[in-house]
Amino acid sequence: MSSTAAMFRVTARWVFPVSSPPIENGVIEIVDGRIADVRQLRGTADDRTLDLGAVALLPGLVNCHAHLEFSDLASPLGEPAAAASGAVEYPFADWIGRVVAHRRNRVTALSELVHNGLQEAMNSGTRIVGEIATGDWAPEFVDWDSPRVVAFRESLCFLPEQTTPQLELSRQHLARCRAAVAEDRSRAIRTPDWPAMPPRVIGALSPHAPYSVLPELFESLIQLAADEQVPLCTHLAETRAELEFLQHGTGPLRDMLSRIGLWRDNLHPTGRRPLDFLKSLARLEHSLIAHGNYLDQEECSFLAEHPQISVIYCPRTHHYFGHAPHPWRELLVSGASVALGTDGRSSNPDYSLWNEVLWLDRMTAARERPLLLELATLRGARTLGLGVETGSLEVGKRADTYFIPLTPGAESDPFRSLFGPAQSR
Ligand SMILES: [Zn+2]
Structure with a gap:
């Protein structure tokens, strides 16, 4: 420890390291933003220890999939009554039309939308x-x-002439993110007391989906992610309509492209399935499948053998669209990687990842609560390539923390005090 190192301790009734069992009256010691010790408090807190009292101290939550540009929406874009019943799949192509119309008509600057979404998160x-x-x-x-922020630059490409400009935009995005990190580092060097901060922004790539990105650009972006060693996220196996589009080139997504003048014959190969994309993604160190609602058995088995590809389950968005049951449990049991996201306010009421956890808690047994906490923290950090430095309260990691007031009357049981009474049905 250098002579200028800033050390302090925080204690709470329950500390949840996630990588190990909860600690009653736990204390974490933090030196220059990193965790130097995690243990049980012996005796009373001294004047260098901040006592948070009856709270649960957790690692900061990791939201692996968000569209913060929709932070101005008070409620999802659609017909909540139809969707909330969960009885039918909400017409996805219609919803995309609403998203496009909303983008076209809004007046708030994107910087403000992202800023507000980040503050809410x-x-x-x-x-x-x-x-x-x-x-x-x-x-x-x-x-x-x-x-x-891990900033996945979205690419859309419906026509061959869009391929080169879209690839160039993605390259520029990665360069700008790198330049921002370099600028932060040089500022840290010029200001010796500035704590050793991690990068605020990490550049990454996102071909939107198989039906909205032509194959040549899709493949080029995967290659760019491999060359630049950055994560890549794509929406895959999200709807039945997508499966039909890949296999036959027909259905609601083809109709939507025709309606908006972006369909051309012979650009989208048929006879494809999500597995083809998984095989391409497997060569990346970290790739993310947003949703994966309709992965079949063979695809789930492939994911079990390739944990470098993570499925991002967005529970409330999944429910909003009324999809078939999500295979997240089966994937986890088989050894596949799963993490959580909120998606956007265009299909979800807020950007609170903890609300996703509480939503899932209503549908899972109380014994799965440690797993839910892990999904929201350590598994998310690993998914984004940050598992070595954050996601759990362990010595050497960054002190990214969050605390939640305990449920009154349940303080002696760590998970009950954190989640409240068991809610599973
Ligand atoms: Zn999404």
Whole structure:
């Protein structure tokens, strides 16, 4: 420890390291933003120890999939009554039309939308966001008091002439994110007391989906992610309509492309399935499948053998669209990687990852609560390539933390005090 190192301790009734069992009256010692010790408090807190009292101290939450550009929406874009019943699959192509119309008509600047979304995420415990970056998204949108952002530059490509410009936009995005990190580092060197902060923004790539990105660009973006060693996220196996589009080139998604003048014959090969994309993604160190609602048995088995590809389950969005049951449990049991996301306010009421956890808690047995906590923290950090430095309260990791008041009357039981009474049905 250098002579200028800033050390302090925090204690709470329950500390949840996630990588090990909860500690009653736990204390974490933090030196220059990193965890130096995690243990049980012996005796009473001294004047260098902040006592948070009857709270659960957790690692900061990790939201692996968000579209913060929709932070201005008070409720999802659609017909909640039809969707909330969960009885039918909400017409996805219609919903995309609403998203496009909303983007066209809004007046708020993207910088403000992203800023507001990040603040909402921060206030509900999220410390890292996997954000889908669209339009004129820039690293400067991310403040120091925001969650850190893995910024997946979204590409859309319906016509061959869009391929080269879209690839160039993605390259520029990675370069801008790198330049922002270099600028932060040089500032840290010029200011010796500046704590050793991690990058605020990490550049990443996102071909939107198989039906909205022509094969040549899709493959080029995977190659770019491999060359630049950055994560890549794509929406895959999200709807039955997508499966039909890949296999036959027909259905609601083809109709939608025709309606908006972006369908051309012979550009989208048929006879394809999500597995073809999984095989291409397997060569990346970290790739993310947003949703994966309709992965078949063979695809789930492939994911079990390739944990470098993570499925991002967005529970409330999944429910909103009324999809078939999600295979997240089966994937986890088989050894596949799963993490959580909120998606956007276009299909979800808020950007609180903890609300996703509480939603899942209603549908899972109380014994699975440690797993739910792990999904929201350590598994998310690993998914984004940040598992070595954050996601759990372990010595050497960054002190990314969040605390939640305990449920009164349940303080002696760590998971009951954190989640409240068992809710599973
Ligand atoms: Zn999405």
